[in-house]
Every structure is written in structure tokens, then in C-alpha cells.
Amino acid sequence: MRILIANDQHWPMRSGVATAVRTLAQGLSRLGYEVLVVAPSQNSKSSTEKDVNYTIRRIRSLPLFFRKNLRVAATYDREIRKIIQDFNPDIVHVHTQLTVGLSVLKMANSLGIPVVATNHVMPDNIIKNVKALKPVSRPISHILSEYGLLLYKGVKRIIFPTESVLGLFNLERIEAPAVAISNGIDLSIYTPRKPKKYIYDKFDIPSDKKIIAWIGRLDVEKHLDVAVKSFAKLCADYADVHMLIVGMGNDESRLLDLVEELDIADRVTFTGLVSDEDKYELHRVTTIFAVPSPNELQCLSMLESMACGKPIVAVNAGALAELCLNDDDGYLVSVDDVDGFTRSYQMLLDNPDRLKKFGQRAREVAETHDTAVVMPRFAKLYAEVIAENRADS
Numbered sequence: 001m002r003i004l005i006a007n008d009q010h011w012p013m014r015s016g017v018a019t020a021v022r023t024l025a026q027g028l029s030r031l032g033y034e035v036l037v038v039a040p041s042q043n044s045k046s047s048t049e050k051d052v053n054y055t056i057r058r059i060r061s062l063p064l065f066f067r068k069n070l071r072v073a074a075t076y077d078r079e080i081r082k083i084i085q086d087f088n089p090d091i092v093h094v095h096t097q098l099t100v101g102l103s104v105l106k107m108a109n110s111l112g113i114p115v116v117a118t119n120h121v122m123p124d125n126i127i128k129n130v131k132a133l134k135p136v137s138r139p140i141s142h143i144l145s146e147y148g149l150l151l152y153k154g155v156k157r158i159i160f161p162t163e164s165v166l167g168l169f170n171l172e173r174i175e176a177p178a179v180a181i182s183n184g185i186d187l188s189i190y191t192p193r194k195p196k197k198y199i200y201d202k203f204d205i206p207s208d209k210k211i212i213a214w215i216g217r218l219d220v221e222k223h224l225d226v227a228v229k230s231f232a233k234l235c236a237d238y239a240d241v242h243m244l245i246v247g248m249g250n251d252e253s254r255l256l257d258l259v260e261e262l263d264i265a266d267r268v269t270f271t272g273l274v275s276d277e278d279k280y281e282l283h284r285v286t287t288i289f290a291v292p293s294p295n296e297l298q299c300l301s302m303l304e305s306m307a308c309g310k311p312i313v314a315v316n317a318g319a320l321a322e323l324c325l326n327d328d329d330g331y332l333v334s335v336d337d338v339d340g341f342t343r344s345y346q347m348l349l350d351n352p353d354r355l356k357k358f359g360q361r362a363r364e365v366a367e368t369h370d371t372a373v374v375m376p377r378f379a380k381l382y383a384e385v386i387a388e389n390r391a392d393s
Contacts, residue, residue, distance in 0.1 A: 001382065002034045004089035006104035008096035009039075015217060016300045017120045020161070020183035021095055022051070027184060027375035029053040036087045038080070038100055046079075057083050059100060081107045089113060091382045094155070095120060109154040114389040116381065117152055117176075118159040120297060152176060156385045161298035162319035179381065184374035185303050185366060192309030192363055195284035202278070203271050205285060209242035210349055213286040215279060216301040218249035223315075223336060225251075225258055226292040230341030232262040238349065243268040246282055283308040287355070288348055294335045296320055307366035311358035313344040329362040 005025055009017040025035045030053065041047060041058035049056050059079065080103045084092075092108040094101045094117045101117075108115045152158055152174045160166055163180040200207045212231050214224060224245070231243045245255065245268065252270070259268045274282065283289075289305035294317035296302075302312060302323060312330030314320040315337075326332040331347065333340030348355045367373075 001091070001379075001386075002036070002087060002089045003028055003382065004084065004087055004092045004104070004108075005035065005037045006092065006094045006096070006101050007037060007039050008098035008100045016183075016298070017095060019300050020118075020120065023184050023186060023371060024093075024375075024378065025054045026052055027186075027371040028378065030371075031375055031379060033379070036083075036089070038083060038104055040100060077103060077107065080104055081111075084108060084111060084113070090386050091116065093118070093382075097121070105154065112389075112393065114385045115155045116157040116159060116385055117155045118161070120161070156388065157381060159381075162322045164322045165297050165319045181377050181381070182369045182374050183298055183300055183303075184371045185300065185307055185369050187307055187367060187370045187372075189280060190283065190304050190307035190366070192307075192359070193284060195281045199278065199281040199285060203244075203269055203282070205244060205269055206242050209240050210238075210287040211242055211244050211285050212288050212290055212345060213244040213246070213282070213305070214290055214292075214301075215244075215246040215282060215286075215305065216299075218245065218247050218252045218255060220251045221295045222249070222251070222293040224255055224292060226336050226338055226341060227290045228255060228258050228262070228264075228268070229338045230290075230345070231268070232259075232264050233338065233342040234345050235264055235267055238346075241267070241345075241349070244271070244282065244285065245269065246271045246274055246279065248273050279304075280308075283310065286310050288313060288345060290341065290345075291315065291320060291324070292336075292341065294318055299323070303366055303369055306362035309359040309363045311348055311355060311362055313341055313348075323365060325361070325365065329358050329365055 005021060007017065007021045009015050021037065025037050029035050035054040037054060037056045039056055039058060041060050044060050046060050047058040049058065084104070084107050092104060092113055092115045094105050094115060105115055155176045158174060158176050158178045160178060160180050161183045166178055166180060199205065214227055216222065218224060234241055256270065259265045283305050286305055289302060289310045289312050291299055291302050291312060291314035294315050296318040298319055302314065306312060306323065306329065312324040314324040314330060314332060315335045316332040317335050321332055324330040324332055331344035333344055348358065
């Protein structure tokens, strides 16, 4: 089977979508399928490259002004058509609603190739990254939702990464059936073990402290100020805690100002973007993983930390309750509840047995999302769609 994956956010771009697509491409290739990913370049030139076990066709691109670490491909229909015709895929899997995704969807439909699509985005993820949109967020959200429907025109299946988010979207206007399949995680990489010693020195992280961490984008819709404020309250009574914030984004400067304002700058480490190898170790450095973002359709960074055996404190919003099981592998609190986060940290830090038990349970939940479990589900779905398309043609 030849599978073409279209994605406007792809490695080495850093985002949950980019991670999910790379995991999918590598996992399908390990199953013996031939995979081609079409994605934006990291500069103004087109190129072809190999990533471990699959091929990437890069389309020349431009930077996106309101999102760091994201570029938009300047697609040309003839170029996309030629890529598809040369590869001759059995099925196309589209992941984003920008230029690459929509162009590939259009061309695949015109060539009679079946398409499935994964939705990774809520409108708030876009609105809160563009300050100018905030005064008109409600009508803009409606417009973006309508625009999002374009991704699904002509597709055979719509895939969401969690069951719980199916109810968050109005699917009545979409003809294709909706299914839930996890983005997946490679549990051979994310494992619960002691971090390597180098990681503490490299990022100046105190090895004798309990670490409250966030690893991911530092964008406004993540509500990371809540995690910082709750940590500041924790510091008043706990001398042995430190905060780790890994990543970059448009809220980074505000967060840096906030830790200065709260007089906790010496107890918070900002790492910026890190390599994959360092990210694995930073997850292992973590004691508790905090997720204040209410706009998550799955939250791969949380799943990664759970796979490393870390308990979670998260908001009860989006799809987070599907992974963070309250009083089982972590605690759920209300959106923007600073005191709730602080209390949850305390309940874990004050009870080492509970901290350990929740971490073990988090690993067990993560195991149900292993690529060994998830990738065959994608392969089965593709086979069903291909068979249906042949029967209809």
C-alpha cells in the first residue's frame, strides 16, 4: 500500500501536529507500507529528503507572521498534481487546513484517489494566536469553523485523536463518518527510567528539587500563566520545588516577565526549543506534568510524560479527561483555577506513595496509545476506504 500524507506542520517544525504526523509516517513505514509526506520546506526551495524510513517532498514556503516555527507552503496545483501522479498513492491522508492540505485534497479528489482527514485544531488555537482577532473572536470562530469544513469535502473518513472530542464538533453537516484513533506514541522511546545526568547541567536544572513541568508550545491558548501563578503559590510553602518550561511560542516574553514579577525567576527554567533526545530526558526529569490548556484534542506532550511514568495535573476541558483520570493517574481542576492547580501539586508532593502510584497508572494509560496498537488501526481504516472506493468506481 502506498500512502501519501499531507501536512502543513512537519518535522523539524515543533508542534503536536508535526509530532503526530511523523509518528504516523514512521509507524506505517515500519509496518511495510510505502509512505510519502508532502510538507512545507524550511526555506524558499523545494526538496526531497529521507527521515529514518519514509520520504518527504518539501514545497517552497514562507514564514507565518503570527506563529513562530511555522511556515506556509506557496503551493502550485500543477506541482502538487505531479507529486501525486508520480507517487500514485492508494490513499491520501490530509492533516491540516492550510495550503498543502487543501491543495492535496483537491488534487486527490480530481484524480479519484480516496482521502481521509484528521482534525487536530480547535478555532481557539488560531484566534488566541492572533491578537488582532480577539475583539471579533465569536464571528471569526464561526468563519474558521466554516473554513474547516473545506478539509472534509470529499473525504471518506474524518479522524479525531480522542473519543471525547467527537461531541465538541458539529458533524451533522459533514457526510463522511467520524472515527476516533489516537495519534499514538512510541513507547520504546518514552520510558520510565532515571534521566541521564548531563541533562541537569545542560539546562541548569537543580537535581535535588521536585520538578513541575510543561513541555510544548508557549502560545497564548495554552494558558501557561496559570501554571506559573500556581507554582508561585506553591513556592511559598515548599522550598524543594522548581519549574521547568520547555518550548517556544508567542507567549514566551509575557511568561518571562511574569516570573520576574512574581519573584520566582531563580526557581523557573526556560529551555527554549530542545532536541528530541533532550526532550526525552526532560520528561524523565519531571515530577509532575501540568496542563493548564483548555484547547487540547489530545495533548501529545502530556501523553509523552505519562509514558515516562509521570502523574498529571490538568484542566477538565477538551479531551484531557480521557487521559488524565481524576484521582487515578492525576488530578483534574477547573479552567484557570490557580488555587486548584496548587492544591493538586500539594496532594501529590505530600504523599510520595500516591505520586508513585499515579505515575505507574499514567504509564498504563499511555500503553493503550502505543504505536504498536494504533498503527494497525490506521492500516485497517485505509484498507476499508480503499475497498469502498474500488467498489464505487
